Every structure is written in C-alpha cells, then in structure tokens.
Amino acid sequence: MNDVNSFPQALTIAGTDSGGGAGIMADMKTMQECGVFSTAVVVAVTAQNTIGVQNFQAISPKLISEQFASLNDDFKIKACKTGMLADAEHVEVVYDNLKKYDFGPFVLDPVMIAKGGSQLLSDEGIDAIKNKLIKLATLVTPNMPEAERLIGSKIESQSGMLVAAKKIQDLGAKNVLIKGGHGDSEMVRDVVLLENGESFKMSSKRVHTIRTHGTGDTISSAIVSRLALGDDMKSAILYGKDFVEAAIKNTIQVGHGHGPLNHWAYNAEGAFDEI
C-alpha cells in the first residue's frame, strides 16, 4: 500500500503578513521552492505591507492548539519552525504543543521586531522564549539585536558573536546561528555554533538594497526544508545561506518600502536579469 505521507512535509508556526514578504507567507514560498510541502499554524494575523506593520491580532490559544491537533491527525511533519509569536501566552501554548507532538527538528526564529520597527513579541514573550521555548530548539536563529536581547549584553565584535552563540547555547538550544544582516559593513557575516562544538562563519558581500523584508524568515524556512529532506544541520544551514543570498541579490520591484525577496531566484538564477 502507498504511504500517504511519504512526501516531505514541513510546518511553520508564525504570523501572517498581508504584504506577502515575511512571516508565514515568506515561509511557505520558501518551503515550496525548496521542494517540501508546507503547512502552517497561524499564531497572529498582521495588517502589514512593505512600509510597516499597521496592526496585528493574536489568535486564541484554543484555536492555535486546534491547528496543531489538525496537523497531527493527518500529516507527517518532518521539521518545523516558529516565527512571530506575539506574547507570552502564545509562546506557552506553542511550547505545550511542541512538547505534545513529534514534528521533527525545531528551528526557533526568535522574531522580536519587524524591519520597520514594530514590536512583534512582547517583553514577557521574549522572557518566555528565553526561559522555556529555547530549550526545545534544535536550532535558534537570532539576528544581532535578538541575540543581544537573549544574552542581555551588547555584541561588539566577531569574536563577540561566537561568545554570544555559546551563551545562547547555554540557554538550551542545541545549535545556534547568529545572523549578521543588520548594520552597514561591506561584508555580511553570520556565525554558527553547532551542537558538537564546531563553529564557522558564513560571509557574503552586502547587497545594497532596502528590499530585505523577510530575510530571517526565508533563511530559517530554507533550513527547515532541508532538515525535512534529511540534511544534517551544517548542510542545511549552508544551503539556507545560499538560498537567502540569491533571494536578496535578484531584487524584484514590489512595494514602496522594505520590499520582499525573490523566492524564485535560487532555482532560477539569471532568469531575473532583465526584470
């Protein structure tokens, strides 16, 4: 008999972006391009575009748990990630559900503030991630301000990024990727610390563009996709970096502000040169 769940399936647990460039929308577009079937637990709905977040509302914890149960009843999720979680109550309900079900390796993207400056997670929510949810994480992927918030101090240098990664690992995450997209240095540097103690950096030339909406969602979703396909953590992270780099470099002209990435680009590099 055919196994109804033989096709690789991944899950994003996050907020929607009506503008299509970040959150669940960026996650599902990325997973689609990476060749996995994507599913979603909606934690919050934002009214958002490339200019900013105009409003958001979190979904009731009951309905969030019902979404988890629906997925568990019918799918075989091979890897999952979280994005925008809104507040402490919602971090807690996600924690409870991730403890309850086996959805494979868990990538925690500790989304705190959108590119336009809006706060997408309350201070209590940040504490709940730091004290609880992070302990379930196979990989955590903070950007620089998020990493600083998690460790409670400034990161001043590249060696400081590795020290910070170690402190974040000590909070309970198995593997740590600190993303270096923020700032204006000519080179963008991400730092990785793996479960076995191996560390490495991923460097690329900064693309001078304001069209960087959803970079973090995109790299974490590409990593989750590769984990769902069976990659080891290091290969999945290296793939994620290549995927997001192509998506940033091959700009598409959409929206008036922090425009979305080109999620087709990795699979079609060169095809967008004339657009």
Ligand SMILES: Nc1ncnc2c1ncn2[C@@H]1O[C@H](COP(=O)(O)OP(=O)(O)OP(=O)(O)O)[C@@H](O)[C@H]1O
């Ligand atoms: N301008 C850029 N040029 C090249 N690479 C970039 C640029 N901005 C971000 N990146 C890369 O994109 C990935 C995501 O990094 P970033 O620090 O932007 O995450 P983020 O702040 O979580 O994103 P967001 O909150 O918008 O989703 C990293 O691999 C980073 O190196």
Ligand SMILES: Cc1ncc(CO)c(N)n1
């Ligand atoms: C819903 C949502 N999730 C994440 C981000 C961060 O990219 C955003 N701007 N909006």
